[in-house]
Every structure is written in C-alpha cells, then in structure tokens.
Amino acid sequence: MPGFQAPAGTFDVLPPESSRYEALVGRFAGHVARAGYGSAITPMFEDVGVFERLGQSTDVVRKEMYDFEDKGGRRLALRPEGTASVVRAYVQRRPTLPFKAWYVGPIFRYERPQAGRYRQHHQLGIEALGSDDPDLDVEVMALAAGFYASLGLTRVRLRLTSLGDAACRPAYRDQLQGYLEARADRLCEEHRDRIAENPLRILDCKRDACRAAAADAPRMVGHLCEQCRSHFGRVTAGLTALGVAFELDPSLVRGLDYYTRTTFEFTSDALEFAHSGAGGGGRYDGLVESLGGPPTPGIGFGLGIERILLTCDAEGVFPAPGLGLDVFVLDTTGGEQARDVTAELRAAGLRTDRAFDQRSWKAQMKAALRSEAPLAVVLEDGEASIRTLQEKGEAERADRGTLVEHVRKKLGELR
Numbered sequence: 544m545p546g547f548q549a550p551a552g553t554f555d556v557l558p559p560e561s562s563r564y565e566a567l568v569g570r571f572a573g574h575v576a577r578a579g580y581g582s583a584i585t586p587m588f589e590d591v592g593v594f595e596r597l598g599q600s601t602d603v604v605r606k607e608m609y610d611f612e613d614k615g616g617r618r619l620a621l622r623p624e625g626t627a628s629v630v631r632a633y634v635q636r637r638p639t640l641p642f643k644a645w646y647v648g649p650i651f652r653y654e655r656p657q658a659g660r661y662r663q664h665h666q667l668g669i670e671a672l673g674s675d676d677p678d679l680d681v682e683v684m685a686l687a688a689g690f691y692a693s694l695g696l697t698r699v700r701l702r703l704t705s706l707g708d709a710a711c712r713p714a715y716r717d718q719l720q721g722y723l724e725a726r727a728d729r730l731c732e733e734h735r736d737r738i739a740e741n742p743l744r745i746l747d748c749k750r751d752a753c754r755a756a757a758a759d760a761p762r763m764v765g766h767l768c769e770q771c772r773s774h775f776g777r778v779t780a781g782l783t784a785l786g787v788a789f790e791l792d793p794s795l796v797r798g799l800d801y802y803t804r805t806t807f808e809f810t811s812d813a814l815e816f817a818h819s820g821a822g823g824g825g826r827y828d829g830l831v832e833s834l835g836g837p838p839t840p841g842i843g844f845g846l847g848i849e850r851i852l853l854t855c856d857a858e859g860v861f862p863a864p865g866l867g868l869d870v871f872v873l874d875t876t877g878g879e880q881a882r883d884v885t886a887e888l889r890a891a892g893l894r895t896d897r898a899f900d901q902r903s904w905k906a907q908m909k910a911a912l913r914s915e916a917p918l919a920v921v922l923e924d925g926e927a928s929i930r931t932l933q934e935k936g937e938a939e940r941a942d943r944g945t946l947v948e949h950v951r952k953k954l955g956e957l958r
C-alpha cells in the first residue's frame with residue numbers, strides 16, 4: 544500500500560531546511576523587538592464571524608476559507624490571515640494603547656496550489672493599534688523594508704498607495720461604479736454582474752477582459768479628501784527622510800477589504816512566477832470597530848515566509864545555517880563511554896551529537912562528517928582524542944578529566 548502524502552498545497556519542512564525557518568523567525572523577532580513589538584500568540588482557528596468581517600466579497604473569505612463545524616456545533620474557521628485574530632484578541636482583552644504586537648504562524652487558504660502558492664503558508668507579521676500618526680505608517684513599512692535588507696535582499700520593491708477613508712471613498716466608489724457599469728459588457732463573466740457589490744475588487748481582477756476594461760478607470764489616490772491627502776503626504780515624506788525606497792502605485796488593490804489610507808505591497812523582481820508578493824499590509828482604521836471594539840486605528844503587515852525564502856534562493860542569500868553542532872562523539876568500545884561523554888559535553892553547553900548502534904568506525908566517521916560539527920571526540924581502547932573534522936589536522940590525546948576544557952579550547956582555536 545502506498546504511504547500517505549501531505550495534503551495538496553502543503554509541505555513538510557525538515558532539517559536542515561527547518562533551521563532556515565527558525566533563523567528567519569529569530570531574526571524577525573529581534574528586528575521588531577527593537578521597535579517595541581512583543582509577540583502575540585492567538586488560536587489558529589476562530590469563530591468564522593471574525594473572518595467574515597474581512598469582506599464577504601473577497602476570495603479569501605468567499606472561496607478559500609477552511610470553515611467547519613466542530614463537535615459542539617460551533618462554526619469555526621482556520622485563520623486565513625493574521626490581522627483579524629490579533630484585532631479580535633485586542634477587542635476581547637483591551638491591552639493598553641498603543642498596542643504593538645508581532646506574530647508568526649500558519650495561514651490557511653484553499654487556493655489552487657502552484658509554485659509559491661500553498662494551502663498552508665506561514666506569515667511573519669506585525670500589527671500596531673491605537674494611533675493614526677503617519678509616522679507609524681512609516682515605522683511599519685521601514686521595519687519590513689529593513690527586514691528584507693537585513694537578509695541581504697536587494698530586489699524587493701515597496702509599492703504604495705492610499706485607499707482613502709470613510710469620508711472620501713464612497714464618492715470615489717460611486718464614480719468607479721459608474722465607469723465600470725458603462726463597460727459592463729467588456730468585463731469578465733465573474734465580475735459582469737457584481738459591479739455594485741465591490742467595484743474596487745474588479746481593479747484587482749487578473750483576467751485580460753477586466754484589465755483592459757479598467758485600464759483607464761479612476762483611481763482612489765486621485766480622489767482623496769484633504770485629511771487623507773495630507774496623511775499620505777506625511778507618509779511619503781517620512782519614507783523619503785528615512786531613505787526607504789518606494790514607488791507610488793495607484794493601481795494597487797489588496798486581496799482583503801479592510802484597508803483604509805496607506806496600503807502597500809512588497810514584490811520581488813527575483814521571483815519569476817506569477818506571485819511575486821513577498822509581503823503586504825496597510826491601515827485598517829475601521830476593523831477594530833467592525834469586530835465590536837471602540838473606534839481604534841490600526842496598521843500592520845504580513846510577510847510570507849515561503850515567498851521570502853524563495854526570494855533568498857533566487858538572490859543567493861540567507862542560506863540554511865544548519866544545526867550548528869560543536870562536536871560529534873565516536874566510540875568504538877561499545878557506546879557507554881559515548882553516552883557519558885556526550886552528557887558531560889551537553890551539560891557544559893556544547894552542542895553535541897553522537898553515533899548509536901555500535902556502528903563500525905567507518906560508519907561513525909561518515910556520520911560525524913555529515914553532522915558538519917568542526918570537532919570529533921574519539922573514544923577507543925580506554926583513550927580519548929580530539930580531531931578536527933572538516934579540516935585535516937592531527938588527533939590530540941585528551942585527558943578524560945579535562946575533556947570539556949580541551950574541546951572548548953580547540954573550538955576557540957578553530958573559530
């Protein structure tokens with residue numbers, strides 16, 4: 544009988560590749576902690592209503608949600624994004640504002656699996672609630688841009704626009720609706736009859752028909768009210784002052800409906816497939832209220848871990864760091880000595896692995912070389928010796944009583 548496979552659109556991350564995931568998360572945690580973000584851990588599933596607030600007209604909610612009824616008859620959904628969960632947690636717990644949190648975790652979307660697009664992907668994200676200061680928009684985008692740069696990436700571009708707010712968007716929406724209605728017969732089949740539902744979404748349709756029909760459609764950024772225009776001006780001035788490169792992209796439309804004002808995406812020129820989005824985010828000044836909280840502005844981003852790592856591969860940066868072992872223990876006398884010495888080295892804080900099953904000297908040596916540890920402790924005939932593994936060097940006799948110090952000294956010489 545053939546074995547089971549991971550479900551379509553999902554994958555396993557095993558060592559040594561998993562060390563790269565871990566290193567990425569560690570790097571991100573340190574990066575955003577320096578800006579005052581603490582980690583938020585929320586459930587991977589929520590009441591389906593939490594996510595329905597993201598917009599019934601979005602694919603993420605309408606078509607791609609993993610929703611189900613649990614054994615108690617509750618309607619739940621695996622989270623299709625991270626923002627709604629953090630906002631739900633804020634509304635429920637009401638931590639002091641401003642509330643700045645980062646998160647990492649799996650995200651579930653029933654999409655058509657293809658290169659760079661999965662049914663379970665992983666995101667690194669931040670959310671900042673409680674301030675509508677344009678400097679916070681600058682902070683959030685600068686943090687994402689700085690993170691990509693810290694990995695050595697040079698081909699990630701920030702694209703930016705403003706989607707206005709409750710004051711200026713309705714009038715724009717009406718205008719766009721009129722424009723699209725006059726061209727309804729030229730839109731794709733899916734959108735022909737759905738103009739009134741969410742005309743902005745049609746600007747995001749990838750089908751040629753919609754793209755051609757909407758090519759000259761009015762864009763929000765040309766219809767901002769005074770407050771939104773001034774906010775956006777402060778944002779772009781702030782990015783310029785901090786040296787964060789960006790491009791204005793009035794055609795930017797995001798896949799979620801909660802965005803207001805500043806909205807952005809990071810795309811990589813190094814990714815050749817259709818999905819070059821390495822991250823995205825923006826303001827969502829109405830979301831807290833729509834989830835039952837008091838009016839509270841918010842902004843954040845989500846970065847796809849897999850997309851970032853694919854970009855790193857394409858640019859040849861941020862390789863997997865591996866396990867980072869210090870020493871590998873070989874024992875040709877039955878294994879008991881290896882048991883004790885390994886425990887001693889680990890207790891002293893040295894990253895140590897060993898061979899099992901009383902394998903031959905040759906097999907143990909092969910395992911030692913594969914481990915990528917720089918040093919081996921060899922136990923044979925009642926004697927211990929220390930050898931360099933990755934570079935040729937003489938074996939040094941070692942005294943059992945001072946073995947730990949000896950290994951430390953040798954590691955120091957090698958580094």
Ligand code: HAM
Pocket residue numbers: 623624625626652654659660661662663664665666668669670798799820821822823824825842843844845846847848849850
């Ligand atoms: P999003 O643009 O839907 O935004 O997703 C963020 C990032 O997750 C994308 O830029 C992409 O890198 C990655 N991603 C999305 N879908 C997939 C997939 N199927 N396979 C692989 N990677 C994927 C959000 O989710 C918002 N919650 C971001 C945000 C936070 N906005 C404000 N705060």
